Amino acid sequence: MLVLAGLVTISPGTSPPPVLGMIWGAFLVALTAGALRIENVSLRSLFPPVRTLGPVVGVVAAFWGLYNLVAVALAIGGVSGFDASLSRTAAHPLLYLAALFSSLLFTAIPEEFLFRTYLQQRFTRLVGETTPRAVLSGIGIVAVLFALFHLPRWFLASGHGVNSALAGRLIGLTLMGLAYGSVYVLSGNLWLVALFHASMNHPPFFITVSIPSELHLVVSVIECAAIVSLVAISVRLGAATGTPLLWSQRTPSASAGD
DSSP: OHHHHHHHHHSTTSOOOHHHHHHHHHHHHHHHHHHHHHTTBOSGGGSOOGGGHHHHHHHHHHHHHHHHHHHHHHHHTTOTTEEEEEOHHHHOHHHHHHHHHHHIIIIIHHHHIIIIIIIIHHHHHHHHTTSHHHHHHHHHHHHHHHHHHTHHIIIIISOOOSSHHHHHHHHHHHHHHHHHHHHHHHHOOHHHHHHHHHHHHSOOOSEEEOOOGGGHHHHHHHHHHHHHHHHHHHHHHHHHTTOGGGTSOSOGGGGBOO
16 A cells, blocks of 8 residues: 555546556556465466457446446436436447457456455454355455555545545445455456456446436445346356356466466
């Protein structure tokens, strides 16, 4: 967090320039990789097979496809915050894809590599390996750490103070951390968690969506529940068809040593 505070202080009040995002992402990856090396864990064992990328994109696309259908229905129904006019994403798809890829590469993958692949697994083992209590504890502890991790940006880069909005922000981030942690437990797939993370940072809405602030928490709960439910259904369908490895990371036995 001290490194993040230093980086955002360089450009207070604005979004940090891309080069700082690249440096920060590289730092998180190096930090996590170093910790794993010290523990004699093979980095290769933690990255899902390339063959899972297709299903991963399919699941995330299905989520946003359903979300857009709901958004269009709400816009047609005249619900506040949903406008049937085309969004910037629909108007400038190439710019959107560039922003999404940048977020995926320099924010989502580094953060999920640290929080879910390393810290969540670490806390789960400390509490009691694979027992339900240990798994839930690992998800919960890391979700809170994930929320606190974003505090420097709230105070330094965005210029906000301690107020009710901060509480809402922390609750929202904790909810997202719980969702990402649950997705990782269900799928064991870093790419899936990271792509959900990046797309939530840059929602691919086809229409203009501006959710009222008083509904942010409610919408966050619905979004998180929908993400976890969709992934759970997808994993179960994969298991039912005899292809569970379509989702899972490399076999756990490969994780010890190089």
